[in-house]
Structures are given as C-alpha cells and as structure tokens.
Amino acid sequence: MIESFIGLEIHIQLLTKTKVFCNCKNEFSHIPNSHVCPVCMGYPGVLPVLNEEAVRKAYIVCRAMNCHLNEKAVFDRKNYFYPDMPKNYQISQFNSPFGVKGLIEMDGMPRVRIHDAHLRT
C-alpha cells in the first residue's frame, strides 16, 4: 500500500494599512515603485520596524488554524538573490514562527495538518 503525503506552501496577504516592516502603504499601485522607502529597498544601514497590526492579524490566522502559539517569535534574514527583490534578502521566521502544529478539520474533508504559520516579506 502506498500512502501519499502532500505538502503545500500557501501564501496569504494580510489586509494591513502598511507593509510588515515599514510605514509604506500596503496597496497596489499602477505607478511602479510609488510605495517604497529605504527600508523596502534594503538600503545599507536601515532597520525594519515590525508592524503591530500585521502581528495581531498573523496570530488571528494561527488561531483560526488551531496552531500552537509561540510566545516568542524570532525573525531571520534569509540572504538570496531573486530577480524581483534587489535587496537580496527576505525577512522570515524559520526557527520560531508565530504558530506551529495546527489542524484544520471540516466535515467530509480530510484533516489538514499545518506545519507552521509565519510572517515574511
């Protein structure tokens, strides 16, 4: 007998007024680069400031998926080049995300286990 395990990486965009790590508007614009600042662009010497609204909404998502909520969450800088990300790093949560070991159950559907839920740019 063969048993299949399927893993999915699913991204959602939180409806926050500003971006996760700066005060730039979090909305699409038809004018390229109209909602950017030195933090978004990854200029040398800038430091990100975590958006409290994003954290609160991320924890709401974690609770909706019945995740265990970590009291301490840590952000990591993941360095790599990606063509549409000239700053060459992403801020993510690898070792200590907001939520882990979640579970989604719906009538008539297979159980969906959630490995983790984290914020990243």
Ligand SMILES: [Zn+2]
């Ligand atoms: Zn910005």
